[in-house]
Amino acid sequence: MSFKIREIKNLNPSHLHQCVKISNSVFGIGYHSNEYFIYKKIDKIIAFYKGEIIGFLIVKKSIKTIIIDSIAIAKDWQRKKIGTSLLSFYFKEKTTGKEKVSAYAWKVKNNTPAGKLNSKFGLKPIENLGKIWEEKCNVSFHCIHYTNSCKCECIYFSN
Numbered sequence: 278m279s280f281k282i283r284e285i286k287n288l289n290p291s292h293l294h295q296c297v298k299i300s301n302s303v304f305g306i307g308y309h310s311n312e313y314f315i316y317k318k319i320d321k322i323i324a325f326y327k328g329e330i331i332g333f334l335i336v337k338k339s340i341k342t343i344i345i346d347s348i349a350i351a352k353d354w355q356r357k358k359i360g361t362s363l364l365s366f367y368f369k370e371k372t373t374g375k376e377k378v379s380a381y382a383w384k385v386k387n388n389t390p391a392g393k394l395n396s397k398f399g400l401k402p403i404e405n406l407g408k409i410w411e412e413k414c415n416v417s418f419h420c421i422h423y424t425n426s427c428k429c430e431c432i433y434f435s436n
Contacts, residue, residue, distance in 0.1 A: 280326040280359065282366040288314055288321065295330040296323075303349040307418035319346065322367050324359045334363040336371070343372065345380035348391060360394045368398065377436065381406075384430040392432065400434040407431065 288296065293311045300309040314321065314335075324332035332350035336343055350359045368374075380400055382391035392402065409431045 280324050280331060280354075280362070282322060282324050282362050284366075284370070285321050285323050288323075292323070292330060296333050299330065299333065299349050299351050300347070302352055304347075305418050309347070320367070320371060322363050324350070324354075324363055326354070332359045332363060334360075334367055336367060338371070338376075341376055343376045343378045345378065345395075348394070360391075361397060364394065364398050380434040382432045382434060384432050385428050389432055392434070395434040399436050401436070402432050403435050404433045405430055406433055 285292065293314055296314050297309060297311060301307075318337065320334075320336040320338060322334040322336070323330055330351075331354040333347070334345070335347040337346050338344075345364075348360055348363060350357075372378075378398070378400060380391070380395050382389045382395060384392070384405070389402075395402075407430055410429060411426075
């Protein structure tokens with residue numbers, strides 16, 4: 278199973294649909310919209326298998342700061358080094374190594390899935406920001422973890 282990683286500046290309608298579909302399954306329905314992926318001031322690194330998107334990395338970058346905004350891998354492709362490949366590609370192709378890097382990861386039931394991935398790239402947990410989505414959870418989007426209340430805590434990582 279060989280997949281390819283590449284940067285895409287402008288996603289076509291099919292790519293938009295595939296990215297939103299992955300986001301809906303990983304984060305919840307409505308967490309990301311087409312508009313999110315169309316925004317010009319983000320870097321979009323995409324993982325493909327046989328022409329289909331199987332994961333994405335979205336990064337906001339300024340002169341000295343990189344914010345890993347989202348990383349999502351289709352459920353059938355998780356734990357197959359796709360997240361590592363996306364971040365490796367980004368750091369190799371798009372950074373100098375001198376930038377400050379930040380990321381946010383969601384902690385649910387003492388599990389922070391992106392935490393291990395962030396740590397692989399030298400990011401350390403700096404602060405637990407708590408349930409930052411509590412008022413919007415299951416209101417502005419339908420969280421996959423929501424049962425009767427917000428369950429996700431936001432962990433801030435940085436180098």
